[in-house]
Amino acid sequence: xxxxxxxxxxxxxKSGTSVKIECRSLDFQxxxxxxxxxxxxxxxxxxxxSNEGSKATYEQGVEKDKFLINHASLTLxxxxxxxxxxxxxxxxxxxxxxxxxxxxxxxxDGTRLSIL
Amino acid sequence: xxKIEQNSEALNIQEGKTATLTCNYxxxxxxxxxxxxxxxxxxxxxxxxxxxxxxxxxxxxxxxxFDTTLKQSLFHITASQPADSATYLCxxxxxxxxxxxxxxxxxxxxxxxx
Numbered sequence: 001x002x003x004x005x006x007x008x009x010x011x012x013x014k015s016g017t018s019v020k021i022e023c024r025s026l027d028f029q030x031x032x033x034x035x036x037x038x039x040x041x042x043x044x045x046x047x048x049x050s051n052e053g054s055k056a057t058y059e060q061g062v063e064k065d066k067f068l069i070n071h072a073s074l075t076l077x078x079x080x081x082x083x084x085x086x087x088x089x090x091x092x093x094x095x096x097x098x099x100x101x102x103x104x105x106x107x108x109d110g111t112r113l114s115i116l
Numbered sequence: 117x118x119k120i121e122q123n124s125e126a127l128n129i130q131e132g133k134t135a136t137l138t139c140n141y142x143x144x145x146x147x148x149x150x151x152x153x154x155x156x157x158x159x160x161x162x163x164x165x166x167x168x169x170x171x172x173x174x175x176x177x178x179x180x181x182f183d184t185t186l187k188q189s190l191f192h193i194t195a196s197q198p199a200d201s202a203t204y205l206c207x208x209x210x211x212x213x214x215x216x217x218x219x220x221x222x223x224x225x226x227x228x229x230x
Binding site for chain 2: 041043051057091095103107112
């Protein structure tokens with residue numbers, strides 16, 4: 001089945017650090033990838049839609065200068081949390097689909113980000 | 117406003133019983149609805165997809181129904197096992213700034229005791 005790999009799985013760093021999270025589709029090409037954030041006992045909140053070769057589209061309330069998304073190839077999207085602060089601590093999850101509408105999303109295993 | 121509500125935050129049942137989880141939505145017109153399983157510290161895993169013109173879908177011990185009049189989906193796990201303990205998320209195709217994306221409910225955490 002389709003596999004999405006997300007790395008790293010866990011990051012602890014100091015306030016002010018920038019953190020890069022990678023999301024790779026291992027056995028399929030993903031024209032579109034999605035980035036979600038999940039707080040404890042809350043739903044997955046869509047942050048942005050990432051399309052290969054073009055700028056990401058951010059949801060309202062998500063700072064595009066803080067959460068930099070790059071989708072340079074059909075198998076890799078990256079999310080960089082710039083100058084992270086404690087309030088950015090969360091569980092970040094990426095997903096990808098295989099291009100056809102109404103299909104299941106394939107999710108990475110998430111990145112637990114803790115900013116001290 | 118748009119809402120997806122999974123009515124029970126937690127559901128506790130005994131092994132062997134049928135678990136029934138509810139997903140209600142407001143101010144959406146989804147073409148399909150999906151159910152995912154999420155274990156602690158992991159990403160969601162796809163279980164079932166049901167389209168607006170389908171009443172029911174089954175996969176092994178899982179069954180999902182979709183009632184567009186009631187704006188509700190029910191998710192059933194028959195002969196439940198402790199290994200079924202997890203959080204179950206419903207999701208539908210909603211509007212995003214880019215067009216459409218999966219929008220999720222908060223989930224129901226199911227605990228199956230032996």
